[in-house]
Amino acid sequence: MLSIQNISKSYDKRTILDSISIDVGRGEIVSVLGKSGGGKSTLLNAIAGFERLDDGFISLEGQTISAKNVFVEPSKRGIGFVFQNYALFPHLNVFENVSFALSGASKAHKKEKIAAVLELINLSGYEKKYPHVLSGGEQQRVALARVLVMEPKLILFDEAFSSVDTVLKASIQKELLAILRKLKTTAIFVTHDPKEAMAISDKIAFLENGRVVQFDSPENIYLNPVSKDTASFFGPVNVCSGKYIRVEKCRLDKSSGDFVSTVEESVFMGSRYETTVNSTIDGLDCRFLVYTDCRYEKDEKLFLNISEF
Amino acid sequence: MPFLPLNRWSIQTYFFVLTLILPAIVVIVFAFGAQGETLEHIKETILADVVLNTLYVLLGTVSVASVFGIGGAYLTTFYSFKMDKLFSFLLAMPFIVPAYIIGFIYGDIFGFYGPVHIFIMQLGFKNYIDVLNGYMVVFIMGLALYPYVYLIVKASFSKTRSTILYPAINLGATRTKIFFRLIIPLSRVSIIGALTLVVMECISEYGVMKFYGVDTLSTAIFNAWFGLNDPQSAAYISSIAMIFVVSVLLIEKAARGKISYKSEKSSAKIPKEKLGFIAGAAAYLFLLIPITFGFLIPFLWTLYYSVVYAENIIDMEYVGVMLNTVAVAGVSSILIVFGAIFVSYSARIFPYGINKYSGKIASLGYALPGAVIGVGILILFSSIDNWLIAKFNFESMLIGGTVFALIFGYCARFFAVAINTVDGSFERIGITVNKAARSLGASHIKTLLKIELPLMKRAMLFAFVLAFVDIVKELPLTLILRPFNYETLATKTYEMVGSQMMYESSIYVLSIMVAAFIPLFLTILKKEY
Numbered sequence: 104m105l106s107i108q109n110i111s112k113s114y115d116k117r118t119i120l121d122s123i124s125i126d127v128g129r130g131e132i133v134s135v136l137g138k139s140g141g142g143k144s145t146l147l148n149a150i151a152g153f154e155r156l157d158d159g160f161i162s163l164e165g166q167t168i169s170a171k172n173v174f175v176e177p178s179k180r181g182i183g184f185v186f187q188n189y190a191l192f193p194h195l196n197v198f199e200n201v202s203f204a205l206s207g208a209s210k211a212h213k214k215e216k217i218a219a220v221l222e223l224i225n226l227s228g229y230e231k232k233y234p235h236v237l238s239g240g241e242q243q244r245v246a247l248a249r250v251l252v253m254e255p256k257l258i259l260f261d262e263a264f265s266s267v268d269t270v271l272k273a274s275i276q277k278e279l280l281a282i283l284r285k286l287k288t289t290a291i292f293v294t295h296d297p298k299e300a301m302a303i304s305d306k307i308a309f310l311e312n313g314r315v316v317q318f319d320s321p322e323n324i325y326l327n328p329v330s331k332d333t334a335s336f337f338g339p340v341n342v343c344s345g346k347y348i349r350v351e352k353c354r355l356d357k358s359s360g361d362f363v364s365t366v367e368e369s370v371f372m373g374s375r376y377e378t379t380v381n382s383t384i385d386g387l388d389c390r391f392l393v394y395t396d397c398r399y400e401k402d403e404k405l406f407l408n409i410s411e412f
Numbered sequence: 413m414p415f416l417p418l419n420r421w422s423i424q425t426y427f428f429v430l431t432l433i434l435p436a437i438v439v440i441v442f443a444f445g446a447q448g449e450t451l452e453h454i455k456e457t458i459l460a461d462v463v464l465n466t467l468y469v470l471l472g473t474v475s476v477a478s479v480f481g482i483g484g485a486y487l488t489t490f491y492s493f494k495m496d497k498l499f500s501f502l503l504a505m506p507f508i509v510p511a512y513i514i515g516f517i518y519g520d521i522f523g524f525y526g527p528v529h530i531f532i533m534q535l536g537f538k539n540y541i542d543v544l545n546g547y548m549v550v551f552i553m554g555l556a557l558y559p560y561v562y563l564i565v566k567a568s569f570s571k572t573r574s575t576i577l578y579p580a581i582n583l584g585a586t587r588t589k590i591f592f593r594l595i596i597p598l599s600r601v602s603i604i605g606a607l608t609l610v611v612m613e614c615i616s617e618y619g620v621m622k623f624y625g626v627d628t629l630s631t632a633i634f635n636a637w638f639g640l641n642d643p644q645s646a647a648y649i650s651s652i653a654m655i656f657v658v659s660v661l662l663i664e665k666a667a668r669g670k671i672s673y674k675s676e677k678s679s680a681k682i683p684k685e686k687l688g689f690i691a692g693a694a695a696y697l698f699l700l701i702p703i704t705f706g707f708l709i710p711f712l713w714t715l716y717y718s719v720v721y722a723e724n725i726i727d728m729e730y731v732g733v734m735l736n737t738v739a740v741a742g743v744s745s746i747l748i749v750f751g752a753i754f755v756s757y758s759a760r761i762f763p764y765g766i767n768k769y770s771g772k773i774a775s776l777g778y779a780l781p782g783a784v785i786g787v788g789i790l791i792l793f794s795s796i797d798n799w800l801i802a803k804f805n806f807e808s809m810l811i812g813g814t815v816f817a818l819i820f821g822y823c824a825r826f827f828a829v830a831i832n833t834v835d836g837s838f839e840r841i842g843i844t845v846n847k848a849a850r851s852l853g854a855s856h857i858k859t860l861l862k863i864e865l866p867l868m869k870r871a872m873l874f875a876f877v878l879a880f881v882d883i884v885k886e887l888p889l890t891l892i893l894r895p896f897n898y899e900t901l902a903t904k905t906y907e908m909v910g911s912q913m914m915y916e917s918s919i920y921v922l923s924i925m926v927a928a929f930i931p932l933f934l935t936i937l938k939k940e941y
Contacts, residue, residue, distance in 0.1 A: 153847055177850040190848035194866045203862075204852035253852060 104129040104289055105150070105257055110159030110169075112145055112313075119145045121313040122159070127257075127306075130287040132280070134300035136336070137310035143293045146310070147259050150291065151184050152177035163256055183250030183258040187265055189242045191234040197221070197245050198230035204253035220248045223282060239267050240275050247279065251286070258283075260292040264299060276303055297337045301325065309333050325349075343382075343389035352410050353393045355380065360406025364391070366399045382407050415765040421856065422767045425758040428751060429774040432824045435788025436654065436776055442791055443651035446644040454636065454645050458627065463652065466615065466628040469549055473614045474607055476554020480702040481561025482603065486591065487699060489569040492684035493692050499699050500566075504559050506706030508928035510885045510902070511556035512619025513921050516909045517710045518543065518552060519623055549624045555706035556620075557613055561606040568602035569595065574682050587685075601668050608664040615656055616781035618888035619906055629653040630888060633783040637892070643791055650784040657779050714925065717918035725919045734923065737900040740815060741883040744822035745830075748879045749872055751823065752830035757860055760838050760846070771835060775828030785825045786892030793817050818893040822883045829882055830875035837871030838864070877931050884927045901927075 105127040112120040119142045127133050135143045148154040150161060152168065152175060160170035163182070168175040192200055198217060205213050221227050224244040234242055243263065250258055263279075264272050280303055283290050294300050300307050301321040308318045317329045326349065328334035334347040341348045355364070355378065364380035367390070376395045381388065391407060399405065416422075488500040506514070522528050522543040529540060572595060580590050596603070618630045627635075629649055636645035687695055755771050766773075777785055793812035800806050811817060841864060849859040865872070887902045894903060901920050908917035 151847070151851055153850075177847070178853045178855060180851075182851060184848065184851035186844045186848055188844060190842075190844040192845060192849070192863055192867075203849065203854070206853070206858070249848075249852065 104131070104164060105291075106162045107146075107150070108159050108161075110146075110149060110161060111157045112142075112149060112154060113157055118313050120149065123310075123313070123315050124159075125308055125315060125318055127289060127291065129289055131305045132283060132290045132292070132303060134292045134294055134304040134307045135310060136294060136297060136300045136307050138336075139295060141310045142313040143295075143310055144261060147184075147261050147291065147293050150257075151182055151259055152180050181253070181256045183253060183255035185243070185246045185250055185258065185260045185263050187262040189234075189246040191242055191245055191249075193234050195233075196230065197226065197232050197234075197237075197248075200234070200245055201248045201252050203249065216252055217248075220252045223251070224248050225278075240271050243267065243275060244278075247282070251282075251288075256289065258288055258290045260290060262293055262295070264294070264296075272299075279303075301337075309336065339392055341389070341391045343391070344385050344387055348391075348409055350392050350394060353391055354408040354410075355393050355395055355399070356406045356408060358406070360408040362407040362409075364405050364407040366401055366403045366405060368401060369395065369398045371398065380405065380407060417762050417764045417767050419762065421758045422762050422770075425755055425767060425770050428755060429770045432751075432774045432827055433776050435785050435792060435821075435824050436780060437788075438792045439647050439650045439654065439784055439788040442644065442647035446648040448642065448644055450636075450640050450642040451645045451648055454632075454640075454649070458632065459649075459652075462627050462629055462632045462649070465546070465626055466656065468546060469553065469621075469626065469628055470611055470614055472546070472550030473553040473557060474610055476550060477558040477561050477610045478603075478607065480554065480558035480706075481606065482565055482596075484558070484562045484699060484702065485566035485569050486595070487695050489566055489572075490595075490682065490684060491687050491695065493687045493695060496684075499703070502703045502707060503562050503699065504932060505711075506555055506702065507559040507563070507932055508925045509556065509707060509710050510619075510887070510924060510928070511553055511613075511617055512623070512887055513714075513905065513924065514556050514706065514710050515549075515552045515620035515623050516905070516914065516917075516921075517713050518548065519909075520914045521709070521713070522548075544624045546624075546626050549620055549626045551705075552620055552624075553614055553617065555702055557610045558702055558706070560609045560613070561603070564602050564606035564609075565599055568599040572598065572682060577682050604664050604667045608660055611660045612657060612779055612781075615653055615660075616783070616888065618781075618783060618891070623909070629656065630781055630783050633781070633787055634888070634892075637787060637790070643787070643794075646787045647791060650781075650787045653781050653784050657781075661779060711925065714918050714921045717915045718922045721915050721918060725916050730919060733899045733901060733904045733920065736898060737884055737902075740818055740822070740900065741880045744819045744826070744883055745876045745879040747819065748823050748827055748830045749834070749875045751827060752834040752875060753860075753865070753872070756831055756834045756838055757856075757864070760843070761856055771831045775831055777824040778826065778828030780825070782821075782825055782886055782889030783892060785821055786889045789817055789821050789824070789893060813893075813895050815895055815898065818890065818895070818898075821889050821893045822879075822886070825886070825889055826879045826882050829878045833871050833875035833878060834868070837868040841867050874931070874934060877934065881928050881931055884924055 105125075107123060107125045109122045109124055110120055111118070111122055121142075123142075123146060125133070135146055137143050145154055149156060149169060155174055156169050156171060158171060160167050160173070162168060163180065166175075167173050168180055192203065195203070201217050201220060202213050205216065208216070217230070218227070221229065224247060226241065226244055226248065229237070229241070229245075234245065237245065264276060267275055276299065282288075292300070292303060304321055306318060307321055307324050309316045309324060311330075311332055317324055317333050319327075324333065325337050328337065328340070328347050331340075331342060331347070334340040334342075339350045341350060341353065354360075362382040362384055364382040367379040367381055369376050369378040376398050378393050378395045378399050380391050380393060382391060383389070393407070484503045488496055488503065493499075520526050522541060524540060532539070532541070576594065576598070577590060580594055585593070615628075616630060617628075618634065621628045621631045622634070629652060632649045633646050633653065636642050636649055751774075752771075755774055759768050759770055762768075790812065794809070797806075797809040797812045800810055845863055845867070846859055849863045850856075854862065884901055887906055890900055890903050891906065894900070899907070901924050905917045905920045905924070908914070908920070
């Protein structure tokens with residue numbers, strides 16, 4: 104559906120996107136994840152048409168929309184964009200905001216379509232309200248409605264949940280996901296939050312220094328990361344024998360286990376203790392972080408168990 | 413990205429910008445080929461004096477404006493005393509009185525028949541104090557231009573935070589040391605910027621120099637054009653004025669360097685220190701000098717004579733002059749604001765290569781003296797007229813000496829005033845609103861008209877008012893380009909003063925002051941533009 108092939112982009116000799124290739128299928132929800140400055144937003148802007156490419160091409164439903172010598176204007180791509188701060192037009196009410204993309208349509212058609220979209224996102228009755236009186240969650244839904252009404256081939260979300268407080272975040276994510284699934288909409292989310300990416304995506308593209316380091320399902324990217332950076336981005340990880348072992352896969356036992364370990368330190372962290380042990384595995388000295396429910400003394404001998412090692 | 417992006421928007425922008433800077437280009441081209449006996453005579457006789465006079469006036473004005481501007485900003489920002497808010501407000505008020513009006517009024521007050529001389533005579537002294545000299549010019553220019561320094565530097569001083577000053581106080585630094593070692597260096601960029609404005613305004617000033625008989629580059633341009641009827645000499649002197657301006661801008665850029673100090677907004681503002689009795693009295697005395705001589709005396713003088721002479725001078729001629737002024741300033745300001753929106757929006761949607769800097773390039777006219785722009789336009793338009801006459805046998809000039817030439821002159825000179833406001837407004841709106849509209853299928857034009865312009869109505873109004881007021885006050889450019897017998901408030905005041913009708917001119921002067929107060933009033937209201 105969306106094909107991104109070897110795209111590159113530089114500013115002042117600084118490479119922002121470096122030969123990126125991603126394919127997104129119809130109805131798929133993909134997250135682009137990475138540290139800030141890693142090129143996530145530039146990638147999204149390139150797909151939307153706010154950035155031109157130095158190299159490579161992007162095609163949507165088989166039609167090239169961006170290449171070195173091809174450039175389809177953002178207004179003609181049929182790609183919806185939900186911005187970080189929603190970018191609602193402050194001087195237009197909800198109805199006018201949502202109807203903005205429907206120029207040329209008859210009044211009756213506009214009314215009917217907007218009513219349907221507002222109902223879908225639970226904002227019926229909000230037509231006359233202005234953005235400044237809406238809550239963060241409501242503003243986000245209006246931003247989504249404004250995009251949905253144009254029936255886009257693809258929707259891009261740039262840090263769409265970063266302005267919503269943590270309590271609301273989970274319910275809004277759930278609601279949004281339900282709408283996207285219901286409409287079978289293809290969507291790309293840019294985020295720096297790995298939990299958010301895992302919660303909403305079919306696939307995650309992990310970007311680092313302008314390159315896609317890994318593009319895979321959330322499970323695979325979490326359990327089988329290809330690099331230390333990818334692994335540690337998603338949570339604490341132990342590295343041993345060239346393998347990345349999630350902390351929650353490790354257990355300590357006093358009586359039996361796979362590897363003999365010596366306790367280095369044990370620190371109380373509220374809900375648990377974080378215990379660091381040293382073990383020798385396949386002739387290599389490795390250091391492991393293990394979550395435990397009690398404190399162990401320094402130099403205490405324990406057994407380390409690793410599931411799926 | 414290409415250095416010269418070529419698309420419909422950028423190409424139109426280049427044409428627009430080129431048109432605005434054409435007068436300056438014409439002056440440069442004309443000056444290069446300048447020759448002839450008159451020019452040689454000017455070079456041999458007066459040119460060196462004119463350049464030196466300009467330099468002296470600049471140095472003097474910068475010194476006076478720095479003392480009153482920085483001193484006023486320092487006292488009202490860091491110290492508290494009775495009526496300090498009123499003083500803060502009054503210190504900005506000379507802004508509404510153009511320099512040439514302050515000059516004319518003191519010319520009258522200290523003149524042979526003026527109250528000062530009469531008073532001195534009554535005391536039994538026979539000496540006449542002649543104020544028509546360079547010292548008085550420096551004092552007047554300093555009084556008229558220090559508000560630039562005061563307003564800009566005060567804004568910078570206000571950003572000083574406790575995290576910067578408290579450590580210095582803790583380390584035992586005196587107030588004087590803190591002022592010279594911390595406050596001034598931290599506001600260096602603002603001070604340099606403000607003084608650059610002072611220098612540019614000073615180079616441009618014609619009325620004061622002419623009235624007080626001090627020959628500077630500005631008066632020399634007029635004399636060459638109107639007195640000696642020699643466009644080549646006028647262009648040559650104009651190019652020297654341009655060299656002055658360019659040098660000042662280069663010095664500013666070098667002095668500014670790459671410094672950028674960011675104050676921590678989160679830390680507390682410094683509490684104002686209370687002044688003791690003697691220090692307080694000294695502060696009042698110091699602040700009263702620029703307020704009294706820069707605003708109170710000129711304003712009260714104008715108000716008094718406006719009331720006394722109102723019956724005689726508010727007549728159909730006054731109405732005609734007002735209508736002329738409003739018409740020409742109104743039309744020019746509207747064109748300037750729409751031009752600024754066009755150029756700024758073009759740079760906003762295509763922020764690449766030279767297009768990104770088109771607004772800055774188009775602002776060149778603001779840096780140049782009005783007389784230089786005027787000479788450039790006269791040369792340009794008379795060349796076009798001559799070509800039209802030769803080609804199509806027209807019997808008279810078509811564009812030279814018309815209101816069109818005057819409006820074009822104002823646009824070229826005051827474009828910068830509007831573009832700064834418009835740029836700022838676009839920046840405040842942010843680019844995401846634009847991107848959102850574009851991603852929803854709107855064209856650039858639709859995005860501008862339906863989304864961005866409605867959000868910047870206030871900024872457009874503010875830009876209009878700023879341009880309008882600058883045009884109302886502008887004297888040299890209007891004197892050069894106005895059609896025959898076309899009078900505006902500025903030219904009428906100048907002509908009446910020249911015809912010894914000082915008091916009768918007061919209502920025109922008051923009208924200029926009222927117009928000039930509008931932007932200051934809007935700023936005081938602290939509206940967000």
